[in-house]
Amino acid sequence: MQLDNLYQEVILDHYKNPQNKVLASDNDAQVHHVNPSCGDEVTLGVKLDGDKIASINWDGVGCSISQASTSIMSDLLIGKSLDEATAISEDFLHLMQSKGSEEGNPDVLEDAVALAGVSKYPARIKCALLGWMAFKDASVQAHSKEEK
Amino acid sequence: MQLDNLYQEVILDHYKNPQNKVLASDNDAQVHHVNPSCGDEVTLGVKLDGDKIASINWDGVGCSISQASTSIMSDLLIGKSLDEATAISEDFLHLMQSKGSEEGNPDVLEDAVALAGVSKYPARIKCALLGWMAFKDASVQAHSKEEK
Amino acid sequence: MSFDPVALRRDFPIFDRTIRDGRRLVYLDSGATSQKPQAVMDAEIDFYRHHNAAVHRGAHQLAEEATDIYEGARLTVAEFLNAEEDEVIFTKSATESLNLVAYAMGNAKVGNRFHLTAGDGIVVTEMEHHANLIPWQQLAERTGALLTWFEVTPEGRLDLSNINSVINEKTKVVALTHQSNVLGTINPLEAIVKRAHEVGAVVVLDACQSVPHMAVDVKALDIDFLAFSGHKALGPTGVGVFWGRGSLLEELPPFLTGGSMIENVTMTGATWAPAPRKFEAGVPNMAQAAGLAAALKYLNAVGLENIHNHEIELTTYLLNKFADIENLRIVGPNNIESRGGSISFTFGDIHPHDLGQFLDSQGIAVRTGHHCAWPLNRKMGVPATTRASLYLYNTHEDCDALVQGILDAEKYFGR
Amino acid sequence: MSFDPVALRRDFPIFDRTIRDGRRLVYLDSGATSQKPQAVMDAEIDFYRHHNAAVHRGAHQLAEEATDIYEGARLTVAEFLNAEEDEVIFTKSATESLNLVAYAMGNAKVGNRFHLTAGDGIVVTEMEHHANLIPWQQLAERTGALLTWFEVTPEGRLDLSNINSVINEKTKVVALTHQSNVLGTINPLEAIVKRAHEVGAVVVLDACQSVPHMAVDVKALDIDFLAFSGHKALGPTGVGVFWGRGSLLEELPPFLTGGSMIENVTMTGATWAPAPRKFEAGVPNMAQAAGLAAALKYLNAVGLENIHNHEIELTTYLLNKFADIENLRIVGPNNIESRGGSISFTFGDIHPHDLGQFLDSQGIAVRTGHHCAWPLNRKMGVPATTRASLYLYNTHEDCDALVQGILDAEKYFGR
Numbered sequence A, B: 001m002q003l004d005n006l007y008q009e010v011i012l013d014h015y016k017n018p019q020n021k022v023l024a025s026d027n028d029a030q031v032h033h034v035n036p037s038c039g040d041e042v043t044l045g046v047k048l049d050g051d052k053i054a055s056i057n058w059d060g061v062g063c064s065i066s067q068a069s070t071s072i073m074s075d076l077l078i079g080k081s082l083d084e085a086t087a088i089s090e091d092f093l094h095l096m097q098s099k100g101s102e103e104g105n106p107d108v109l110e111d112a113v114a115l116a117g118v119s120k121y122p123a124r125i126k127c128a129l130l131g132w133m134a135f136k137d138a139s140v141q142a143h144s145k146e147e148k
Numbered sequence C, D: 001m002s003f004d005p006v007a008l009r010r011d012f013p014i015f016d017r018t019i020r021d022g023r024r025l026v027y028l029d030s031g032a033t034s035q036k037p038q039a040v041m042d043a044e045i046d047f048y049r050h051h052n053a054a055v056h057r058g059a060h061q062l063a064e065e066a067t068d069i070y071e072g073a074r075l076t077v078a079e080f081l082n083a084e085e086d087e088v089i090f091t092k093s094a095t096e097s098l099n100l101v102a103y104a105m106g107n108a109k110v111g112n113r114f115h116l117t118a119g120d121g122i123v124v125t126e127m128e129h130h131a132n133l134i135p136w137q138q139l140a141e142r143t144g145a146l147l148t149w150f151e152v153t154p155e156g157r158l159d160l161s162n163i164n165s166v167i168n169e170k171t172k173v174v175a176l177t178h179q180s181n182v183l184g185t186i187n188p189l190e191a192i193v194k195r196a197h198e199v200g201a202v203v204v205l206d207a208c209q210s211v212p213h214m215a216v217d218v219k220a221l222d223i224d225f226l227a228f229s230g231h232k233a234l235g236p237t238g239v240g241v242f243w244g245r246g247s248l249l250e251e252l253p254p255f256l257t258g259g260s261m262i263e264n265v266t267m268t269g270a271t272w273a274p275a276p277r278k279f280e281a282g283v284p285n286m287a288q289a290a291g292l293a294a295a296l297k298y299l300n301a302v303g304l305e306n307i308h309n310h311e312i313e314l315t316t317y318l319l320n321k322f323a324d325i326e327n328l329r330i331v332g333p334n335n336i337e338s339r340g341g342s343i344s345f346t347f348g349d350i351h352p353h354d355l356g357q358f359l360d361s362q363g364i365a366v367r368t369g370h371h372c373a374w375p376l377n378r379k380m381g382v383p384a385t386t387r388a389s390l391y392l393y394n395t396h397e398d399c400d401a402l403v404q405g406i407l408d409a410e411k412y413f414g415r
């Protein structure tokens, strides 16, 4: 079934067992993002250790795609440098915009390649990007705070 | 030619030689009406003698239909009682709304039956009614002034 | 004429197409927008092919014909609502209609009955669509008026227990929906209208979800203003209706200004034509007005009572089926009393987006999310719902497909 | 491709019909509204037949397709204007677009760059269409800002001699037409835009009469906001465009509020989505946006330069013929320098209404009256004019028919 491209096993697993889904109280920055067309929400915190991402933690309500994508993202980016995280995020954004023409590089995106199928469902791309956008926002805030 | 129904000789005559087209200074009421869709304007004064219309005088710019209709109306209604004038005006309004199905009663409307053809040209009905509406307005004002 | 939705479907060309890998289209999203019968498309095209010209503006034959069609459409709408011709204003949508009345009130100067100041009250309800909520929030903010609202009960009904304090001597406007686009609830207008008029307030009815589905008679309802969208009533996109009581339209200031709505214009000011012109600035959506008239004629030919009965039957059928599905929670009244064919629900822990996506893979179109009624969703304690909304072309087969789809989704996501 | 208006006419079904007793349709009223090629009707119908659903609101296939078409239309408009996609907003008409920017500025609070107060200046011109005049009068009235204007010379050109005092340090907005719908004058924008930006004012361009007739590049013109109507550019009725510079749209408050334009909503307040969504409340005019995209593609395929050249040729031809008619006075520039194909005139003492009616009897559609530019008419000393306006489907034969019609009218009314 075509739909199986969208709902890969990995996605449903992350949905049922989301990673890092407990908000910490000592974040350098914390943001709240919503998807206004459907009401999905995520609150996401970032803690840096110099240039390195020490923690990504979050809470939220939403569909399997938004929840799994946030979970996968947090797993993938914790421990990376800010530059690495930015590069990976750009790769992921590019994959989401590919309209099903790309599979994603598993060496870079790891589990996130499971979300490749989303790019064929335009209405769902925003779901997949919700957590990533929140991370981008929070990491910029955390970084600028550190610089001060 | 179909158009001759609209531009009857009588109309062009009144257009070239409009009757009562000199504003008097001693009117009981004077009004200014415009046709906002084309800019035609008429200023019209009424003088009453008790219940009788002693004078209708006017000035204005506009197309042959609006000018001729005002001229014909003034000729027709001067000397009539207010009630007679109202009845005639209603007859004329009815004729204008007849979409070409009626010819008008020459015993009542006299020269104004020449305007029957206008009813087939919806955009021109307002032209034909401009002076009549101004008269209605002015005569009501003049009458209520007299009553005081 | 006996009512036969299967026969009616043949008038709607979209049902000739298929969805995802050749599946039959089960369209259960008429609450968002309805499908269009061929007659509506024909009316739009006939206008463009044979009569296209700017109305009210030319003394040539095409302009005359265009004006006849456009004004004829106004008459059709007026008759449909049991209103007067000059009380019907064409807008682009219900959203514009509701903004029109809110902005126009904001334009009212001191002495005008619509002039609002701090201390005046505007009343809405917790079940309003954003289109009948935000314009009033904005008006309140601009004028200092106080926005208050009727609450919604857990069953999805308006709580009118405090009607006399919610609508009080300060209240100038009561704006509410006739039928909730989420809950399906049909609101009891009589008490509200009576109380509003008692305190001298006007009643603005958002009739988006009622006009397409049941006879709405503005005189019988005794309301003051009404808004609906053409596209939800089988009509074209890009056309809506704003209706107002004639005597009130006289006093209501204009909203959009520009050509064709004026009496006189100088460089420093302008005066207005009488309604409906006053509220229709610019070259109007003529072809869409023609299309809307065709849609209303189609609805009349089928019969609004037939349509209403059909929807009640299908809604009852679905509510019964839903009652048997474990973990399915209906958000809104779960009985047919004073409700229409919008059924919102949640289903276990399958998120509405995922359920909707699964249903789509089966050819079933529903809507998911907050349905532009976010405060209502919060009140009902659900971040989002799945909504099936019914119309004249839906069948028992469509309802069965939905039920089966829901059950299959459970299996799919439970794997 | 060589430009052949006779061949193009075949794309416009309306030319298959006849006027008054079987006469050929000579349509010289494109300044009011243009005729539509089949491709535009097909695009609207294709939307309804195959893809109709509410955009941005459903996770089902029809909604995806509808969104693709609608957003694709936005891209087409953006490319047509050399603008960015997110800068293009669909409205119902130019009238709405111009009201949008004027009302939105009125909504700006203290601190917002668009906030106007007493002492601030709004500049228009004496040749504005009511749609680009009255909204600014109203804004001035609401905010206390001062409305001033550029005058028009007897030749029908803007008098820019006092540009530095008309546009001064107080000026916040300069709103003007690109091409006059009465005079045909094309205004020199460079000096005005330069001066406006020098004092920190924004420039709002009414491009109703330019976008359909010549290439308009918002970046090259360096303007800030632009409005045009679809129906004058071969497109459907019921759709217009509002374009704004991206950075300015960020700061401009919304106008219509309701569904799909929000970020978050509670009972007491709301926040807004980024542009273009912020300015598109409600289910949009989707089929009409699709039709407009088809119209712009059609114009591109024919070539805007070809169209412009064709209009210049016909206008020159008519101006020359008119010069030979005694008692015919052209109201506007009587040479082809910086002017388009709108030619207004008076003829002896035959009133424009009568002339227009006579021409109509010959199958010739022109417009008569003040053309929604009443102050301009007064300034030019004419209560009304007759206007012939040309477009790509007009021919020398049409021009000859008009000239003959005018001469015959003289005989007819001289009888």
Ligand SMILES: Cc1ncc(COP(=O)(O)O)c(C=O)c1O
Pocket: C259, C281, C282, C283, C284, D031, D032, D093, D094, D095, D096, D129, D131, D132, D177, D179, D180, D181, D206, D208, D209, D229, D231, D372
């Ligand atoms: C110069 C100009 N501006 C504005 C408008 C208003 O356009 P619309 O009536 O399509 O909104 C028109 C046309 O009527 C026009 O010619």
Ligand SMILES: Cc1ncc(COP(=O)(O)O)c(C=O)c1O
Pocket: C031, C032, C093, C094, C095, C096, C129, C131, C132, C177, C179, C180, C181, C206, C208, C209, C229, C231, C372, D259, D281, D282, D283, D284
């Ligand atoms: C109850 C209700 N009110 C208002 C609207 C707004 O209608 P539109 O988006 O057509 O302007 C809708 C539909 O979206 C609705 O369901």
